[in-house]
Amino acid sequence: METARHPNFIKLADSLPKAVQSKAKETFKSWKEDASSVKGHIIKGCDRSVFAIEFKVDSTAYRAIGVKSKNKDNVERCLWIWIGSHEDYNNYIPAQRNRLKSPETEFFKNVKVEDMLRKMDERLESQKNNLSNDDNRKVKNKEKFNVRPR
Amino acid sequence: MTTSNVKANTESKEWNAQMDKDADVLSVIAKEALESEGIVYSDDDEW
Numbered sequence: 001m002e003t004a005r006h007p008n009f010i011k012l013a014d015s016l017p018k019a020v021q022s023k024a025k026e027t028f029k030s031w032k033e034d035a036s037s038v039k040g041h042i043i044k045g046c047d048r049s050v051f052a053i054e055f056k057v058d059s060t061a062y063r064a065i066g067v068k069s070k071n072k073d074n075v076e077r078c079l080w081i082w083i084g085s086h087e088d089y090n091n092y093i094p095a096q097r098n099r100l101k102s103p104e105t106e107f108f109k110n111v112k113v114e115d116m117l118r119k120m121d122e123r124l125e126s127q128k129n130n131l132s133n134d135d136n137r138k139v140k141n142k143e144k145f146n147v148r149p150r
Numbered sequence: 151m152t153t154s155n156v157k158a159n160t161e162s163k164e165w166n167a168q169m170d171k172d173a174d175v176l177s178v179i180a181k182e183a184l185e186s187e188g189i190v191y192s193d194d195d196e197w
Contacts, residue, residue, distance in 0.1 A: 002191035006183045013197060021197075028197040041166045045173030048180045052169060054162065059154070061161060067180040077191045081183040086165055093172050100178055 001032070002077040009064075009080045016083070020057050024064065024083060027055040060085055 005013070013021060031038045031053050039054040049068035054061055065082040084092065169176065183189075 002193055003195040004189045004191040005195065005197065006186060006189065008183070025197045039162070041169060043173055043176055044170040046177045046180065048177060048184075050173075050176050050180050054165075056158070059158070061158070061165070063165070065176070067184060069184055071191065079183055079189060079191075080197075081179060086161070089165070089168075093175055096175050096179060100175065 002071065002075070003032070003066075003080065004077070005080045009083055012083050012088075016062075017057075020062060023055050023057045024062065027053060028064070063089065 013024060016024070027038055031040075041052045041054070043050045043052065043065075050065065051068070052063040052065050054063050056062070062083065062085050064080055066078045066080045068076055068078050071077050082089075082092065
């Protein structure tokens, strides 16, 4: 399966202790060879295929969260989006909840870039039309009042 | 099963339940991540 690591994941993974990084690499390798060999959890209620794999270092549990999608050839692939301990997770989720509650995020969450670009194009087109209407009016006014340019 | 194994299993189940409860946030985070630019998938990707 093709996989990728999101930049946030890379940043988080790099900040983990070396022993944890090394165990994470080992767990990832095992998962790639045989996903069922690694303790995992498919997150229920997600509108996408989001799941976590777990590993332990000195009795502390760590998880990595991945999201599966399909490429243009309909082949499954996985993007790793988060990694950390349970304590890290307990800090991460409330911070994300707060971020997602902000008005800017609410706005952008519901807007698709294509829709936004289309609306901008429409607005530009309408401004162009208004301008040309304005020019036409000026010409007509000149004709009407027989105003000659100086 | 040893006491520490039982404890670990309980903690793991609790974390699972917590993640299921956070499905709304995780869905949005996943959507944002998938829409990020410059993500390159590979067969050779390594952690």
